[in-house]
Amino acid sequence: MNMKRTLYILLFSLLSFAASAQTIAKAEFSKALGDSAYSQGGYDDAVRIYETAIENEGSSVELHYNLGNAYFRNNMLGKAILNYERALRIDPTDQDAKANLEYAQAMTKDEVAEQYEIFFVSWFRSIVSLMSLSSWAITAVAAFMILLVALLFFFFSNKPFLRKLSLTVAIISLFVVIFANVSAISLYSMMNGSSEAVIMREEAYLKSTPDNSGTDLIKVHEGRKVRIIDDSMREWKEVELEEGTVGWLPAVAMERI
Numbered sequence: 001m002n003m004k005r006t007l008y009i010l011l012f013s014l015l016s017f018a019a020s021a022q023t024i025a026k027a028e029f030s031k032a033l034g035d036s037a038y039s040q041g042g043y044d045d046a047v048r049i050y051e052t053a054i055e056n057e058g059s060s061v062e063l064h065y066n067l068g069n070a071y072f073r074n075n076m077l078g079k080a081i082l083n084y085e086r087a088l089r090i091d092p093t094d095q096d097a098k099a100n101l102e103y104a105q106a107m108t109k110d111e112v113a114e115q116y117e118i119f120f121v122s123w124f125r126s127i128v129s130l131m132s133l134s135s136w137a138i139t140a141v142a143a144f145m146i147l148l149v150a151l152l153f154f155f156f157s158n159k160p161f162l163r164k165l166s167l168t169v170a171i172i173s174l175f176v177v178i179f180a181n182v183s184a185i186s187l188y189s190m191m192n193g194s195s196e197a198v199i200m201r202e203e204a205y206l207k208s209t210p211d212n213s214g215t216d217l218i219k220v221h222e223g224r225k226v227r228i229i230d231d232s233m234r235e236w237k238e239v240e241l242e243e244g245t246v247g248w249l250p251a252v253a254m255e256r257i
Contacts, residue, residue: 030056031063038070046070061091065100072104078200078222078255080104085198085225085257092129092187108223109203128183136187140180147173195231197239197254199224206247210236217247226254 030053037045050067054060068083084101087094131139150173153166203221207214210233220226220241229246230238237254240246 031066034063034066034070038066038073043070043073047074059086059090061087061094061097064090065094065097068097068100068104072100077104077107078198081108081223081225082198082200082255082257085196089257091132093132105223109221110224124186128187131183133184133187136180136184140177140184143173143176143180147177195228196257197226197228197237198257199226199249199253200255201253204249204253206239206241206245206249208247210238210248214248218245220249225257228256 030049034046034049034053037043037049047067047070050063050070054063054067057063064083064087068080068087071077071083072080081101081104084097084104087097088101091097128136147170150166150170154163154170157163157166199220199222201222203219205219206217208217209215218241224241226239226241226249228237229240233251235251236248237251238246239249239254
C-alpha cells in the first residue's frame with residue numbers, strides 16, 4: 001500500500017513538473033516569436049504576440065518590458081509607459097525598465113515638477129527597491145534561522161564569550177528579520193497597488209465635476225501618471241496629480257497600472 005501511494009505521489013509530481021515545463025516552454029516560445037517580430041521591425045505583430053503571451057501565460061518582467069519597447073517603437077507613449085511601470089511592479093530592481101521608463105517619461109508633453117519626500121522616506125523606498133519580493137522573503141527566513149541558532153547557543157552554552165557573541169548575533173538577526181518583513185510587505189503593497197493609472201489619450205482635461213460640462217481645471221497629456229482617489233463611479237474617476245491638483249477624468253482616458 002505504501003509503495004502504491006509512493007508511486008502515485010511520484011507520478012503526480014512528474015506530471016506537475018511536465019505541465020510546468022510545458023507552460024514555461026510555451027511562454028519562452030511566445031516571447032521568442034515576439035522578439036523575432038520586433039527585431040524585424042514588425043512592431044504591430046510584436047505587440048499582438050506579447051499581449052497574447054501575457055493574457056495566456058501571465059505577466060513577467062521580460063514580457064511587459066518588451067511590450068513597452070514595441071509600443072514605444074509604435075509611437076504609443078502611454079502604452080509604453082504603462083508597461084514599463086507594470087514591469088517595475090513585478091521587479092522594482094530592473095534597471096532596463098527603469099531607464100526606459102525615465103526616457104519615455106522625458107518625452108511626454110507635461111512638465112512634472114520634481115516632488116520631494118522626507119529624506120528617510122526616500123531612503124527607505126530606495127532600500128526596499130534594492131531587492132525583489134522573493135529576495136526579501138529569503139532574507140527574512142535566513143535571518144530567522146540564524147536567530148534560532150544564536151538563541152540555542154545563548155541558552156545552552158557555558159562559555160561567556162560564546163554567549164555574548166550569540167546574543168549579539170541574535171539581536172542583529174532579529175533586526176534583520178523585522179526589517180526584511182517590513183520591506184517585503186511594503187514592496188508587496190507597492191507592486192499590487194491599483195490606485196495609479198496612466199493617461200492613454202493624447203490630451204484630456206481634469207474636470208471640476210464628473211461630467212463633460214464641468215469646468216476644465218488642467219490639461220494632461222498621454223503618458224502622465226495619476227493617482228485614483230475616488231473609484232466609486234464607473235465612467236468617471238477622481239484623480240490626483242503629483243503636485244496635488246485634484247479633478248475628474250473619464251475612466252476610458254486612462255488605464256490602471
